[in-house]
Structures are given as structure tokens and as C-alpha cells.
Amino acid sequence: MRDLRRWLLSLSGLAAFVAVWALAVALSSTHVVPSPWRVARGLAELAVTGALFKHTIASLFRVTWGYLLGVLLGVPAGLLLGWSGRAARTFDPFIQLFRPISPLAWIPIAILWFGVGDPPAVFIIFLGSFFPITVASMNAVANVNATHINVARNFGLSSYQLVRRVLLPAVTPDLVVGMRLTLGIAWLVVVAAEMIAVNSGLGFLIIDSRNAGNRYDLVIAGMVMVGLVGLGLDVVMRRVERFDGLRWSYGAANTADAAEGARP
């Protein structure tokens, strides 16, 4: 019952937005901005022709590879930089210099190196993922409680054991959050990257709908789809944050009193 009310409240915000949009379009009698109704018809049209599915899969494909490459290289790099002061001093300036460069600034170089098609897009998404996840991993190591490292030293753990039994479990919650935020960035980047140098994907769909006849209903339909997929990815990653192996890391502070009461 309470869940239902919460849902209705969330939906009512969205409904109000759509209503204002429809009203504004009707009152201004514009022919450029489509009404919500025309966007819905546009979405249906794209779904029926199969274009929606095809472009969504194309975008997800590029994000998957670019993101996985970024995570596979960025997490170990960040952990190493966070752990070793010497590595940090050597590579930190490099990272700090490259991080503020938008991955989109790399588009010309990406095309120069990788030509057209998927590889330059994957490269751009890789860049968009690599720096955020590297920095998140560095910070995760910096946040490790020094007492826990001392405990490991006191009990005589080897370096390998210290990494496996203390460092990795300690950084995992922060890493998972970093991976979720990074996936959001990767999804932002793919749509922009697809506006250049490829002829598939949701970014292409949006830009192509405008270029091929100012179909703004399909432009907005593409934007809606980008939003829905992005939301879906975030929901999946939040599930990962809640997986059972990380049960220790999120709040059960309220159970402490219960445990106290049950003390023998």
C-alpha cells in the first residue's frame, strides 16, 4: 500500500511534466517541437520497424566494450597508484592532466587512429571510463582504514594475503559505487560519440532523424530511449551494490540495539 503510494507520487511528477509539455505545445501551436503524443507515435514507429532495437543494441555494444576495457585497466591502475606512493608521484600528474580533457575532444584523434565504425567509438568510451574509475580506485585505497592494515601486519600476513584478505575487501564497496558512476559517464559519452563517425546507435538515430527531414518527434523518441536505458543500467548497478557479499558495508545500524538486547 505504501509502495503503491510512493509509486503514484513518483509517476505524478512525470505526468505533470508531460502535461505541461503537451499544454505548451498546444498553446504555442508550434510545428517544430512535437507533442508528447507525436513522440509516443514516433517511438512506436521506431519499435515496429526494428530501428529502435537495432540502435539500442549498437550503443550497448560499444558501451560494454569501452567500459569493460576502462574498468579492466583502470581498477588495477588505480589500486596500484593508491597503494604505492612512488607510482602515485610518477603517474598522478599524467592522470590529473588528462582527466579534465573531455573524451569528446579525442574524436579527431580517435578517427585518425581507428578510422570509422566501432573502434573509435569504443576508444572514446574507454577514455571516458578509464579516468573516472582510476581516480575512484585510487580514492578507495586512500580511504582504507590504516588500523586494518596494521591488524594485517600484526597477524603476519604476507603482501599477497594482505591484498587479498584486507585491501580488496576494504575497497570493494567504494569500487562498486565508482563502477556505477563510471557506467553512467560511459553512457553519456556513447551517445555523443555516435553523432560522429558511425551510422548506428542511439546517438546516430537522434542526429540522423534531424538531418533526414527534421523529424523532431524521432529526435525526442531517441532521447527518451537514451534516458530509459541509462535508468535501467543504473538500476542494475544499484542491485550489484546490494549483493550479499557486500551486506556488511551498508547500514544495519538499527540492528545494533537489537543485538545489544539479546546479549546473554
Place this chain on the structure above:
Amino acid sequence: MSAGAPKPLGRAKVKLAVHGVSMAYPAHDKPIQVLDKIDLDVREGEFVCIVGPSGCGKSTLLNIIGGFVQGTAGEVRIDGEAVTGPDRRRIFVFQERGVLPWLTVAENIGFGLYDLPPAERRARVANYVNLVGLRGFEDAYPQELSGGMKQRVEVARALAVDPDVLYLDEPFGALDSITRLTMRSELLRIWAAEKKTILFVTHDIEESVQLADRVAVMSARPGRIQKIVDVDLPHPRDLSDPRYLAIRDSIFEEIGIAHRV
């Protein structure tokens, strides 16, 4: 390694010897002297408390003795051997912050037992779970426990590896006063059963006189051992015994604070 039958501590051998330990931190004009030529001998099986006002360097001293921090001068010897780093035979008990939150109670207690076969490890863990009264909480995560229970997990984890020496750095400081009293008598019970050498840092004078065989009183900045007081009273100690009160008051006077509120 067991001490065997209890013998008068006066004749027990010196377990831990601190010689001329100093510690100074660099600062922009001149280094800040935190510890100044500390000497202290602790005999095998002895319970020694180090008390002093906050900032007197007692925690730093314990960290140097534990091998986590290098002093700027002097040395620490245990069984005649110089301390160069932390060691599994001497476990440091942190103020409940040392419990690893991603491990259950049982996994925390078994943390140092990685070279034992699983069956033996389970038996050892079960034994220490019982000793500290945490039966039924084996599979709980630390965040589900109260502060006192977390502290017991740390003590059990330390005892499970059968160390010769325990270092406790204000272990009960974060607990409420009732839990603190319970934990003190539990620690004494465990000490009597396990015959460990214990070095216990506290700012609580009452606590030190209730627990220790000897109390080392430190002065502030730079930290020096001002006096070592023998507490020659049998356990359990009667807190209204005039001798207890006399010893307690002498330490209050030594530190130079009135004990009337």
C-alpha cells in the same frame, strides 16, 4: 611458552625491556619531543598499566613497543631480541576499530589462524567465541554488534593466535561505564586463565589501579615515566579497601590533580 605454576612476579624473568626510547616529530622550527628516554621493564606474565594525561605520548610509546612506529632513539627488546616490526607473537588490541567489518564474528576471530587446518581452526574459534561470551553471534557482522561486543571480538581474535604479549591501547575508552566495568573483570578473568603478559594504556587512573600489578605514571610533554607504582593487592580488588584508595590517591597526587569533584 607457558609460565607453568604461578610464581612471584619479582622472580619472573624480564619479558619486555624498553631502553632509552625517545620520539620526536619534525616541526618547522625545532622538533617536537613526544617521548624522552623511556625505560621500562615488564616481567613475564605481568600486567602493567601506563597512565598519563592525554597527549603524554603513551599511545605513541605503545605503538613503538608494538613495532608499528620507529622511535627516534633507544630500543625495545623482547626475550632479549630487538623489536623491528609487528609480530604475531605479540598482538595489539585497538579500540574496537581493528575489527574487520567485512568478516563475521567467527571469521574475525579466526583471522590470524590461516596456517591451521580448517578443523583445528574451527575448534579454536569456537573456544574463544565461548571465552568472550559471543555464542550465537558467530555469523553476525560487526556492524550488527554493540561496542562492547566488538571489543570482545578483538580480544578473542588476539587470544586465538596464542600470543605471549597483549598490547591494549585504551581498549575500553569508547564503551559506556557499565560495559567498561564488565569488560575489566572479563579481561582479568582471561588474564588469569591465559597467563599473558599485558601492557595496557589508559588515561583512567581508577582503571589502572583496578587492573595492574604495576602502574607506570607518565608526565606530559615530553613524555617521561615519572613514577612506577606497585599495586600489591590480590584480585578481585575491593574498591573500598583503604589500601586500594591510598594507591589510587597517590597516583592522583603524582599527576597533580585533585580527586574531589
